[in-house]
Amino acid sequence: MKRKEFAVIGLGRFGGSICKALSEEGVEVLAIDIDEDRVNAYANIASHAVVGDTTDEAVLKSLGIRNFDHVIVAIGDSIQASILTTLILKELGVPHITVKATNDYHERVLNKIGADQIVHPERDMGKRIAHNIISNNVLDYLELSDEHSIVEIVASRRLDGHSIIDLDIRAKYGINIVAIKRGKDIIVSPQATEIIRHGDILIVIGADTDINRFEKKLVEE
Template sequence: MKREFAVIGLGRFGGSICRELSSEGMEVLAIDTEEDKVNEFKNIASHAVIADATDEKVLKELGIRNIDHVIVAIGDNIQASILTTLMLKELGIKKITVKAQNDYHEKVLNKIGADQVVHPERDMGKRIAHSIISNNILDHLELSDEHSIVEVKAGARMSGKTLIDLDIRAQYGCNVVAIKPINKKEINVSPMATEVINKGDILIVIGADKDISRFEKQLVVDDE
């Protein structure tokens, strides 16, 4: 059974989510107050409508109560974002994800019951910063304020050594949760301590930000 989503606000962030969900075969209701943006998504989303999401009556008429997950991606209008989230909460939406403009906005959203608050610009900035530190850092995903998961490419310092040799958990406080060997398609989830790492293998590492930072600087460095 297809899951149903609604995306409110079709700017860069909301539009990107709408495109991706639609490409994955999901039912998507796209909502925006601007006609040109709605027209852009008429042939992409399942339904695209011009509507004011701060109006409870309008939301009810759109059948928003039947939607599994609503993403509030309203741009610079913080008041509209908060009011929309509040309306959705009162209508009993199962899951509400909201784009926050700043930390104050996030605090308000959390207080009124948003299930997930995202900072796309800030989070993308962090990911880019980590990729700048080393070409071997492929991705960085924030799990919470203090914990992250990183995808790294093993360099010369790790090559030919086992997880026991590297002792990443004891030395850095991080855990290697999966390895994708360079010469295999399969991902090795929960690898054995005797697993030998080769240069070019992809490691998925989880841990506290301060520990990951130490791990990145001391072990995941660019080869000379």
Template sequence: MKKEFAVIGLGRFGGSICKSLSEQGMEVLAFDIDEDKVNEYANIASHAVIGDSTDESILKNLGIRNFDHVIIAIGDNIQASILTTLILKELGVENITVKAQNDYHEKVLSKIGADQIVHPERDMGRRIAHNIISNNVLDYLELSDEHSIVEIVASENIDGNSLIDLDIRAQYGINIVAIKRGKEIIVSPQATENIHEGDILIVIGADTDINRFEKHVI
């Protein structure tokens, strides 16, 4: 069965989520108080509805509690974001992801029970900063304040070495969970797997350990 998603707030962030979910064949309800924005997504989402997300009766009539996941992507109205989250929790929505504007907003959302909280601008800023600092870092995904998954391009320094030669887990406390080599992806590579220059290493671990690995090996 297709999963059903509702996206509340059709600004740049919410709109891109709405488009991506629709492109992947999901059932998507696009919801916003702005008629023009709703009209923009009428032919993209499965359903598009104009309404005020802080009006509990509207959300009830939509059957919002039956959706698998609701994304609250309300832009600059923190009060509406918080109130909508509260209403959805009270209505029994199981999975709620909310866009936070700042750290204070995030603290409030955590206290009222948001399941996932995202900072798209902050997180994108961190990813770009990591990519700028290191020529070898292709992508960066923060898992927590101290742990990340990073894509690192193998340099000639480690060309021909196996994972066991480099003793990466013992030396650096990180794990290489996959290697991209052209169109091939090696998942959970064996310790005897040789690394070639240009391989993309998908590394998971503490940020401090990943940074040490980058500096000393790559």
């Protein structure tokens, strides 16, 4: 089975971190930036690193960009360059395009021209940090949509010794405990009879409003 090939356009902080993470997973990554210094910095990290203006269709064609399975457009310093690059990638038939948006206007345009996935790294990280600051029990927060999330919550003494079925979490709060971290052990899809212990890390999934109700009534001390 052919391994997927990725291209990352824009090697700033966001694009660079994606390029490095993909390379560490052992996949083929083409790194592209208009800045030669940035490209040189990733020459020994990515499979290939090239200097190129991706708003020029001829440049993208010469790189064989249409042969890549997934292209990440991480251009952060020029909305115009980001939009034009995305438009050319769509016209060339790239199967999957993920684009970094810098604001809501940028996102609306990207949606109209057919970007497959749009990410807001600064906004999303801000939400995670704010959520963690507000609640002492929340360790991590991953937004699945505008209204649903996966959250890691530390079980307080109020939950100690109670089973999942005793607490009736699913019926009362509409959320699901999909896993429990206990020390070095991880209990995936815990049984309803599983006893929760103080200090357990509960990985819960559900609507944000339901998760917040659960935090306030059962978790916060």
